Amino acid sequence: MRKATMQDIANKAGVSKTTVSMVLNKKDSNISSATKDKIFKITQELNYIPNSIARSLSTRKSGTIGIMVPDITNPFFSEIARAIEDAANFFEYNVIFCNSDNEIEKEEKYIQLLVSKLVDGVIFIAGGKSTKSIDILNNNGVPFVLVDRYVEGYENSYGVYTLNKEGIIDGIDYLYKENKRKIVFVSGSSEIEISNLRLDGYKEAMKSYKIYDESLIFEGDFTIDGGKKATEEILENIKDFDAIFYSNDVMALGGMKVLKRQGYTIPEDVSIIGFDNIQLSQIVEPELTTIGQPIYDIGKESCKLLIDVINENDIHEKVIKFKPKLIKRGTVK
Amino acid sequence: MRKATMQDIANKAGVSKTTVSMVLNKKDSNISSATKDKIFKITQELNYIPNSIARSLSTRKSGTIGIMVPDITNPFFSEIARAIEDAANFFEYNVIFCNSDNEIEKEEKYIQLLVSKLVDGVIFIAGGKSTKSIDILNNNGVPFVLVDRYVEGYENSYGVYTLNKEGIIDGIDYLYKENKRKIVFVSGSSEIEISNLRLDGYKEAMKSYKIYDESLIFEGDFTIDGGKKATEEILENIKDFDAIFYSNDVMALGGMKVLKRQGYTIPEDVSIIGFDNIQLSQIVEPELTTIGQPIYDIGKESCKLLIDVINENDIHEKVIKFKPKLIKRGTVK
């Protein structure tokens, strides 16, 4: 069975497809209600579903946005993606998702595809130094908003972020007040700007308390596995640390696992603090103390911002920065 | 800057857009290499990105597939989605994702949208009795493959599943051998066919061992929270149970959390077993013993199957059933 088209409806109703188009798109200010009714009825009968590809070609709007994430399997990103999809859906957009695995070549390939599919905009969580991908977007006039991860040189592009440095400083302040002095830090990959931002926060705070020691810094990669590996390394190299600050929750979860397995009791033997406040941070026992980001809001606001840009609405803030919040739970004592 | 079109390339090269189309699509068996080279060069210069919307309209293929999941935030689904996206990407497809929250109205709305976007096919993880959505797909001739969750009346449609009942039976066998007799079962929502399948497996196995007791059955909903709530209920109502069999991992994780908090030591005080083998099942301590599904393969194969259907290739198996496998880890003793 061939899908019904506007032409079919028009034929059946004895009107032109122009008229059909008008009424289906509510641009029907001056079309007789008799005609309207007839058209609606036929539309129902034929189970008509408009061909939005055809529509897109003519309007140059696809009604879909793209979202680039490093890995949808990482809870932080799946939560953001969910928020974005909810918001997008509310505004009648669909979302195409792409996993970059932090590989910029993969990103570029995806961006090309998205451009070719005429996405109306993209939400971009950069996998690294993603300048080329962004240039493609710019050259083709497709709006984008950067989320979570800064991209060098594009700090003033539309974006929504968390105040990374401040968050870490709050965490160190808290640990210091709880009498922790030997605080190990597990950073993310140095390829990623916010890893460095968070690391800077750590350095600054530790120095201000005069307890900075470079050998306390380890590099992870924002994955569970990265957290595990970094923790094993810590255990081999450092004695008698008071606390470990993982620069995201997922690494903290991986780290806690390793520590428990090695017989450490948390928080008695060692305090742990993470960053993000993913839902899973409450699934471990004790629950993870962390620097909370409003993940859902970040996703929602970035989608709204993108849609505002797409529709050329007035933009209140080009760059939105959320303040993170220390969430005290069971892993620090 | 207007995006370059084939016409632009044609003009610059002094050929027709037919020729350009031919060479860019490798249907260039008999086009002089001089012309080809010229066209490629210009394509580069103009940073030409084809308009695949236009292409789609004419070929009636969009090169995108839809995927319906209950909630991308649930690790089981994000892992499947990841596998699907990887496979799709390999075959040069994009994927639009939709979160149904197990609401069939939401599903229907999404399906309409996907149809209207001319997706070439959809991978459908049903949120419940999704017959209407499937009918829409059928009526519009868009291929689909059902994944993970059966839909009544469509058991013979393209699908990829796990042998649910068998998996549960294996689990009960194992628990029985480990001398567990009072085995509590936490099922998923009874709205979902596979919940019942798994429950049937439990009943059958328990009866065969003559240890069946209806009051040991509790209903969850396949979420972390559902697992927590069911566990609280168990704690209020049942004394001295030997083991809890959660019919998916995510509920087991939630349940373990509650049990630990209440002072239970796992597995000394109570044995736990889950279903799925999501990556996170290894993040808790002790690691979760579970009935493993090959999640990544399920995603990959379902995508491959869909693409085979789309391309009308020969199909070896219309319905693929994976055998689950007991994975012994630390939560049963």
Place this chain on the structure above:
DNA sequence: CTGAAAGCGCTTACAG
């Protein structure tokens, strides 16, 4: 070896 022309299913400026 290459091109003119029709067509995919819509939207929209214009005319009446």
Place this chain on the structure above:
DNA sequence: CTGAAAGCGCTTACAG
């Protein structure tokens, strides 16, 4: 109150 016609950017059967 309604319609004819052009156009969106491709593909493809056909002709030469």
